Amino acid sequence: MSNGISALQEEFGGSIAALAGALAAGDEPRFLAELDALVQRRESSLFSELQKLTSDLQGALNRFRIDSRLVDLAEKEVPDARHRLDHVLKLTDEAAHRTMDLVEQCGPLAERTSLQAAELVKLWHRFRRREIDVQSFRDMVARMDTFLPAASVDMDRVRVNLNEVVLAQGYQDLSGQIIRGVMKLVGELEVALVELVRLSKSGRERQRVAGGNDETRRGYGPVVPGVAHGPAVSDQDDVDALLSGLGM
Amino acid sequence: MSKDMKFLVVDDFSTMRRIIKNLLNDLGYGNVTEADDGATALPMLQAGSFDFLITDWNMPGMPGLDLLKAVRADARLAKMPVLMLTAEAKREQIIEAAQAGVNGYVIKPFTAVTLKEKIDKILETRANAA
Incomplete structure (x- = not known):
């Protein structure tokens, strides 16, 4: 005192x-x-x-704001993003199966039309060369009577299916929007984490989680432009060249 | 080897399994069974009389590389032709698959022609070796 x-x-x-x-x-x-x-x-x-x-006080408020934003992101929006990405998987899966269903339905229709038309073309050429007898001519006309309306119905079905195939590609719009939303969330998460690290001034180097070998074993998934995992091949020719270099 | 050959197609995506199965059917191979990862495929391979394995690499559960190694380590399956059909494109991965004894490596996205070429090549090599 x-x-x-x-x-x-x-x-x-x-x-x-x-x-x-x-x-x-x-x-x-x-x-x-x-x-x-x-x-x-x-x-x-x-x-x-x-x-x-x-x-x-400002620092404490900032920290509180970031903490509560992170809590919100971790508790609600990250699980929400997982659900949204799950939905993208479901959408793409459904669209792919729908497309393949439609294409598979078209296959036999196109094949039937093509085969029958080829047979009629042969008869028609014989007719044009005047090599056809009356009975064969009648046979050709009867087959045309059957073929033409059937081809019309079949090709109409093919046309409808092709339109459906185009419509099925609408998943890209929906999944694209969802993925964009998730990208925005990841961006926010990144900003909040970077800010938190800055405020906490830990200064410690981020340590890479061990397990690179495990990733190599399990796989990295498709090459995403701009996300590098080391030297990669760009197409099948590259793979063949690499393997032939190894004696395969 | 004939068109009666029994194929096992292993991929975690049902659409990709369906695409491969359809392509195999188009090539005249009608006997195709599916599995969604290595852990499901291995007991099927051990129990069934499969002639050809086509597998993806990146799958939940047992990945394709582990399945390949397990196949090569099992005396009864060791000689089975294995074609890897995958999006994994790292050079070191392809080298690792080759060292583990893969017979062919097709990168996704792939074409029907490439798939046919690789299957034919594998079968031809085996026929010559026999």
Whole structure:
């Protein structure tokens, strides 16, 4: 306590004495100048304390904001993103199967039309070369009577299926929108984590999780442009060249 | 080896299994069975009389590389032709698959022609070796 009062005496004693002297001497300008200096000195230390307090408070608020955003991301939006990506998987799966169903339905129709048309073309050429007898001609006409409406129905079915195939590609729009939403979330998560690391000033180098070998064993998935996992082949010719270099 | 050969197609995506199965059917191979990862495929291979294995690499459960190694380590399956059909494109992975004894490596996306070429090549090599 005595230390405290002696520090105050040392800091303000001179000013107080000067103030008292000026007052006793009736020197108004000097009194006011001394008073201003005293107040200013007191205020500047107060301001610096206040500044430090404000900055701490701001830091705490930022941290709280990021923490609560991270909690929100981790608890709600990340699981939500997982569900959304699951839905993308389902959409692409359905669209692929739908497309293949339609194409598989078209196959036999196209094949039937093509075979029957080829047989009729042979008969027609014989007819044009006048190599056909009356019975064969009647046979050709009867087959045409059957073929033409059947081909019309079959090709109509093919046309409808092709339109359906085009419609099935609509999944790309839907899945694209969902993936964009997830990308936005990943971006937010990245910003929040980077900010948190900056605030916590851990300064520690991020340590890579061991297990690179396991990833090589399990696979990396398709090559995604801009996401590198080391030297990769670009097409089947590259694979063949590499394997033939290994003696395969 | 004939068109009666029994194929096992291993891929975690049902659409890809269906695509491969359809292509094999088009090539005249009608006897095709499916499995969705190595752990499902291995007991099927051990129990069934399969003649040809086509497998993906990146699958949940047992990945294709482990399946390949398990096949090569099993005396009864060791000589089975194995074609890897995968999106895995790292050079070191392809080298690793070759070292593990893969007979062919086709990268996704692939064409029907490439698949036919590789299957024919594998069968031709085996016929010459026999």
